[in-house]
């Protein structure tokens with residue numbers, strides 16, 4: 001039943017790393033909300049904007065033309081957490097619980113419920129606000145596809161498309177120069193992008209964080225190809241992949257971020273090692289934020305729109321505390337508390353992983 005609990009005013013925010021499709025979700029929430037007579041507000045710059053009172057009213061005009069645009073018109077951050085928020089005291093940064101201030105900023109505008117569009121970190125914060133009694137509904141965002149309870153997060157399809165396109169391009173130059181080409185893709189602790197892009201782009205080896213690799217297995221694959229006259233090889237490596245008995249590659253530390261480490265360097269390390277051990281010239285390409293930017297695929301636009309509509313409907317029906325999710329191509333609702341703090345990783349019996357093994361792809365084990 002629509003608007004059973006008479007919510008009249010809602011807000012939407014985007015949190016964590018951006019992902020293609022964020023604007024499509026915002027547009028769907030705003031249009032559905034306004035269509036049902038709600039006042040819809042936008043919180044700028046993620047949870048930081050909730051503490052800093054950066055709130056604007058959203059209109060149909062405000063969201064016009066944003067469907068195919070990458071990024072988020074609201075801005076985002078992967079640092080701020082209202083429950084542990086940086087404040088300046090006597091020239092020093094002191095972390096304080098600013099959650100009451102954040103809620104006060106919403107209540108002073110009569111905002112009664114919040115749509116959080118974010119990844120694992122934002123969902124954790126959203127679930128904490130919900131547990132404090134504030135109505136929250138979540139939409140699963142991340143190019144990494146590592147949120148449990150849903151078969152897809154929006155943004156993933158676009159990132160996979162970009163990575164597969166990069167592999168196609170690397171294929172021709174690898175073949176011409178008889179080289180090993182390593183493509184490093186994102187995916188902190190989950191290898192979904194590497195797995196899907198590697199299958200789509202015809203990689204010879206796919207290295208993911210869930211399967212620590214052995215360099216000898218990769219060399220064996222390269223040499224087996226050489227014996228068949230295939231003098232080049234394509235390797236996709238997730239940024240979080242690491243050798244058996246070795247460590248993940250950290251590129252930088254981001255102070256103020258809950259998860260301070262940023263990954264990077266695994267691909268370059270591997271390319272150098274392979275070149276020195278096999279004598280085959282090797283190069284590494286790091287895709288980085290190219291995977292996160294730009295226009296979403298049609299699939300992501302459709303999924304984002306479905307998620308945005310479903311999230312607004314949850315608020316209208318008073319079905320708070322849920323994340324909208326995709327299961328068997330249907331949009332369902334999953335309690336946020338059931339998924340907050342949990343991960344969704346590639347498992348040994350994953351169908352696509354097994355398909356990859358069947359067609360001879362080496363997973364480094």
Ligand SMILES: Nc1ncnc2c1ncn2[C@@H]1O[C@H](COP(=O)(O)OP(=O)(O)O)[C@@H](O)[C@H]1O
Pocket residue numbers: 015016017077078079080081118119120121122123124125141142256257258259341
């Ligand atoms: N396990 C956690 N517990 C509490 N807060 C977290 C946790 N992980 C991240 N955060 C906070 O959530 C925010 C968003 O997290 P982040 O991982 O960057 O993005 P995402 O929402 O995409 O997962 C960050 O500002 C961070 O402070």
Ligand SMILES: O=P(O)(O)OC[C@H]1O[C@](O)(COP(=O)(O)O)[C@@H](O)[C@@H]1O
Pocket residue numbers: 016017018078119120141142143144186187188239262263292
């Ligand atoms: O943009 P930053 O701070 O360099 O963070 C990079 C990380 O963000 C991501 O792109 C997306 O992660 P989230 O969806 O959890 O924000 C990861 O794949 C990557 O490891």
Ligand SMILES: [Mg+2]
Pocket residue numbers: 016119120121122
């Ligand atoms: Mg995260």
